[in-house]
Every structure is written in structure tokens, then in C-alpha cells.
Amino acid sequence: MTDTGDLKRLPLEELHVAAGARFGGFAGWSMPLTYPPGVMKEHLHTRRAAGLFDISHMKLILVEGPQAAALLRRACPLDPEALELTQSKYSFFLTEEAGIIDDLIITRLGPERFMVVANAGNAATDVAHLTSLAEGFDAKVKPLDRVFLALQGPAAASIAAKAGLDISGLTFMHGVEPRPGWFMSRSGYTGEDGFEIGVPPEDGAGLAEALLAGGEAMWIGLAARDSLRLEAGLCLHGQDITPETNPVDAGLMWAITKPVREAGGFVGAKALAALTAQGPRSKRVGFRPEGRQPVRAGAKLFDADGNPAGDVTSGGFGPSAEAPVAMGYVPTALAAPGTTLFAEVRGNRLPVSVHSLPFVPHRYFKG
Amino acid sequence: MTVLFTQDHEWIRVDGDIATVGITNHAQEQLGDLVFVELPEVGRKVAKGDAAVVVESVKAASDVYAPVDGEITAVNDAVAGEPALVNSGAEGDGWLWKMKLADPSQLDGLMDAKAYASMIA
Incomplete structure (x- = not known):
């Protein structure tokens, strides 16, 4: 227990x-x-x-004030002024090295009013990070109960x-x-x-x-x-993305618009630009283990010749997929769907095939 | 026939020098829906405390330990095909393996049903 x-x-x-x-x-x-x-x-x-x-357990953080947008513009690779009222966007807090401190959803509730939804495990870090960035901005950071x-x-x-x-x-x-x-x-x-x-x-x-x-x-x-x-192919912070991974390798650059990338100015912008120029070193992909045995977070991957070929960062059984499913990072050369790799589980190497994400189609209501 | 229990939530039913082993109903409740069972090879010799079987739930993999020393004489192939059998009949159809006891005196260290029930209470 x-x-x-x-x-x-x-x-x-x-x-x-x-x-x-x-x-x-x-x-x-x-x-x-x-x-x-x-x-x-x-x-x-x-x-x-x-x-x-x-x-x-997740944290709602209200950011408001005349410079609320400017604060979030500094804190996240995001243009808050580009959000329409009520619009939400997936974004991040990044380290100066462009590592992912947390992934967040930010919603514009008013011209000077935004709601940030943060992960439980990072809530204290996020609030401290945002509060410290807020010095010098006319904006208030209010964690809500x-x-x-x-x-x-x-x-x-x-x-x-x-x-x-x-x-x-x-x-x-x-x-x-x-x-x-x-x-x-x-x-x-x-x-x-x-x-x-x-x-x-x-x-x-x-x-x-x-x-x-x-x-x-x-x-x-x-x-x-x-x-x-x-x-659904969604990342769990602390597992699939961490301060040691960046949006380029994690395949999350879709969340950062081109104007924001070009304008820079957010924490981590310089490092992110360098990573973007260099191109992804690895790619986040899905895996379908052959057979019924789940492959779990932490399993090492190998190519057909036995060379190291990445890691599994999340894995388990997919009740709707009716099969084991997993997610992780592989070198870009091995990221094509259908590529066969081998995951080490309790000393055995189990064949897994690279699979596109998500495993189950999204069914969002887009109006 | 006696059924005995371990601290690690295995049960062992002894019939002469052959014993049947599985996980308790309490254990399957704790693990939740099982999706994979890795069974040992028949003929394998195990020592008390060795991981003989791995049961995997949606969320995690867990070892099932040999309660005593002995040699695996049979495995329940039905649970390999249908792991949910362990959930529906942990202490019946969902048994995991049979083994020939190497040292029956090791059984003395295990709990009876009453002692196990009070341990998990």
C-alpha cells in the first residue's frame, strides 16, 4: 500500500x-x-x-494587469496579444537553454487578463518562476485555490x-x-x-x-x-518532456509560431534559435510493441544491429488500441513509421515498430 | 490440501509434494486489470524469493515470487492467453504455476488463511 x-x-x-x-x-x-x-x-x-x-492537483494561475501580455510574452514562446479573447494556446516555460520547465495552457480571458494552467508537479516552480519574471512588469501573478x-x-x-x-x-x-x-x-x-x-x-x-x-x-x-x-499521443511533463528536453527534439515546435520564433525575446529564445538551426537530434514518436507485452518508460531501444537507438519515455497498455502502446525518442534517421526497433525489457529485446501519434484519433469539437 | 500465504501476496496450495501457486485476490485487486503474464519455463528450478512470474497491469509490471524452493512442473497457459483470468479467479482458474517442493519444511514459515486475512485487514 x-x-x-x-x-x-x-x-x-x-x-x-x-x-x-x-x-x-x-x-x-x-x-x-x-x-x-x-x-x-x-x-x-x-x-x-x-x-x-x-x-x-493542477494549478490555475491568473495573470492580470496592464503588462500581463508583456509578462507572458517574456515568460513563454507565445504572442499573447495575438490571442483572441477566450482563445487558449499550448505553450511552455523554458530554461535559458530552452529546456522545458513545464508545458501549459494559456487562455486570454480579457485584454489584460490571462489564465495559465500548470502541471501539479511543477506548480511551485512555475509560480516562483513567473513571479520572479514579473518584477519590473505592471502585472500580478495570482495562484488560485x-x-x-x-x-x-x-x-x-x-x-x-x-x-x-x-x-x-x-x-x-x-x-x-x-x-x-x-x-x-x-x-x-x-x-x-x-x-x-x-x-x-x-x-x-x-x-x-x-x-x-x-x-x-x-x-x-x-x-x-x-x-x-x-x-492520444500527449506528453506527460517529467516523463516525455523535461528540463533536459527541448521543443525541437520533442516535436513541439508547432506550438511556437514563426513570428514568435523570429522575434525572440522570451526566456530561452537564443538557445531555441540555435537548436532550430541545428535541426532535431532526435524525434518523439510512438511505438507499437509486437505481441501483448507492454514496454514501459525507461526501456532502452536498439536498432537491428544492436546499436543504441533511443529511449521509451511512456509506455503501457492502450485499452482502446487493444494493444500495448508507448512513446519515446529515437534518432531522426530511425523515426519513420514502420521502422522496427528493439526494446529491452527484463533482459529480452522485444520488437517494436515506430508508429505515428496519436494511436487513437483526436475527436475535439472545433465548431 | 492446505492453502498457505506469503507476505508478498502469493498463495500456495500443497497436494503431496506438488504445489500450485498464484497471487491472492487482494493482490489482483491492488494491481488492477492485468494485460500480460510472463510465465516461466517448465523445468526451471527456483529458490524461495526468486521472481518466477511477471504480471503486468495497464500501469505497471510486478514480480510474483516463488514462496518456496522447487522445480516448475506446469504453467497455466490459459492466463497467458487471457490475463484477465487472474483478475476474475486469482485463487482459482487464475493460478500461475505448479512446482515440485524441494524442502517441504519451508512451508512452516508461511501464513494460514486467517493470518493472511489479518495481515491485509
Whole structure:
């Protein structure tokens, strides 16, 4: 049993206990890993109907003030002024060496008001980083205490509407403040349509109950959240991307527009320009192990001649893919889909084929 | 026939000098849905505490240890084809291997059902 004694507790922990959750530690939090249906059923239910995830371990950070955009322009490889109101964009905090401190979603809520959604494990680092950059800018960095729920799956929109949320006009990668203290975006980390909704702690239980009321959505634990995001080809910071990896090698340059790259001025711009000029040394790809045996994070890869050929950074079983799936880095010369490589698992070298990402098509609602 | 249990959540059912081994129902609950089982070769000699089998859930791989010394005499091929059998019948159809005991006195160190139940309570 995992000792969860020193971990932070979710505001809605009692609801998860009542739902029969099994808890474990993740990023300093005691988190529901699975519920009684189990990871397989939870995963499949999310793809078939809808799942409700408590992601209150993630951090909502409000950035506001006359120079809020200028601050984010410095902090991220992003042009906040180019975002329309309600528009969200995937971005990063980078080190001066262009390593990825964290990956984030930034939403423009007003001309001088932005919401940053950060990963749990990096929340303290992110807040300190942003606060330190904010010196000299007329902008405030406000970490918020929120219950943060994700509703994901093809039935998410109808469930949200039935629960009284106004989702009309809200398309993928847009976010609004439907009530004071509330933040709702059409986004998620499963590859499905869905919403992430942050509310003041006192509104959390009511929101969860409203979303579960019709019986269509069920609680989904962190185990299925991981298998869903892996099938969707989405990176987990700390595993697939880290301060030692950069957006060029990670294949994430799509998140940095050409004007932003050319203008520079953000933390890490110089190093990123050099990396871009030099071209990617490796490529982030998917893998499909042959057979049924999963290949997991940390497994070393080899080419047909036995030469080292990269690493697996995430791996497990994909319930919707009905097969093991994995993600990792390979030299660019070996990155073509269909390339056969060998992953070392407990002393054996198992054949895996390079696979394009995602493994399961995204089904976002783009309007 | 006696069923005994280990600290690592294996069960061992002894019938003469042959024992059947699997993981407990409690263990399968903790592991969650299994997707792969790596079985040993028949004829392999194992010592108490050796990893004899690897069971893999969606999320992680876990070793199953030999509760005592002996030689593998049979493996349950059904669970290799359908790992979920271990979830549905951990202490029945989901058995993992049979072994010939090298030293039956090692059984004295294992728990009975009552002791195991109180350990996991």
C-alpha cells in the first residue's frame, strides 16, 4: 500500500472515498488512481460516454494587469496579444537553454487578463518562476485555490449542458469565466471532446454532483488518465518532456509560431534559435510493441544491429488500441513509421515498430 | 490440501509434494486489470524469493515470487492467453504455476488463511 500520509489532499477527497477510490501518491498529492470499475472500464467508458476527473492537483494561475501580455510574452514562446479573447494556446516555460520547465495552457480571458494552467508537479516552480519574471512588469501573478474537474468524452457536451453550464459557442481550445471565480475551457488531455472547469472550493461538490447526476459520466482515476493521454499521443511533463528536453527534439515546435520564433525575446529564445538551426537530434514518436507485452518508460531501444537507438519515455497498455502502446525518442534517421526497433525489457529485446501519434484519433469539437 | 500465504501476496496450495501457486485476490485487486503474464519455463528450478512470474497491469509490471524452493512442473497457459483470468479467479482458474517442493519444511514459515486475512485487514 502506498503511504499517502504526507501528501496534499484533494478538497473533494470525501467524494472519492465514498466512490470507492483507491488512492496513491502523484506529484505530492494523494490522488484517486482507480475506482471500483477499474482502469480498463474507466478508460473505455471515457471514450464511449464520458469520464469525470478530479484534476485539482493542477494549478490555475491568473495573470492580470496592464503588462500581463508583456509578462507572458517574456515568460513563454507565445504572442499573447495575438490571442483572441477566450482563445487558449499550448505553450511552455523554458530554461535559458530552452529546456522545458513545464508545458501549459494559456487562455486570454480579457485584454489584460490571462489564465495559465500548470502541471501539479511543477506548480511551485512555475509560480516562483513567473513571479520572479514579473518584477519590473505592471502585472500580478495570482495562484488560485480551485477545485478543478475535467469532463471528457463524446457525451461531455450534453452532460455539461444538462448540468446547467452554458457551453454554446465554446469550441476546442477556448475558455471563459461563466461565473465569478469560475473558469471553464473546452479542452482536456484524453484526445476526446470535453471541458476543464475550475471553481472555488465551496462550489466543487455541487458541480461534481451535477455532472454525475444523469449517470452517464463516471469518476475516472489517474491510471486511466495516463492510458488515455498516452493513446492520444500527449506528453506527460517529467516523463516525455523535461528540463533536459527541448521543443525541437520533442516535436513541439508547432506550438511556437514563426513570428514568435523570429522575434525572440522570451526566456530561452537564443538557445531555441540555435537548436532550430541545428535541426532535431532526435524525434518523439510512438511505438507499437509486437505481441501483448507492454514496454514501459525507461526501456532502452536498439536498432537491428544492436546499436543504441533511443529511449521509451511512456509506455503501457492502450485499452482502446487493444494493444500495448508507448512513446519515446529515437534518432531522426530511425523515426519513420514502420521502422522496427528493439526494446529491452527484463533482459529480452522485444520488437517494436515506430508508429505515428496519436494511436487513437483526436475527436475535439472545433465548431 | 492446505492453502498457505506469503507476505508478498502469493498463495500456495500443497497436494503431496506438488504445489500450485498464484497471487491472492487482494493482490489482483491492488494491481488492477492485468494485460500480460510472463510465465516461466517448465523445468526451471527456483529458490524461495526468486521472481518466477511477471504480471503486468495497464500501469505497471510486478514480480510474483516463488514462496518456496522447487522445480516448475506446469504453467497455466490459459492466463497467458487471457490475463484477465487472474483478475476474475486469482485463487482459482487464475493460478500461475505448479512446482515440485524441494524442502517441504519451508512451508512452516508461511501464513494460514486467517493470518493472511489479518495481515491485509
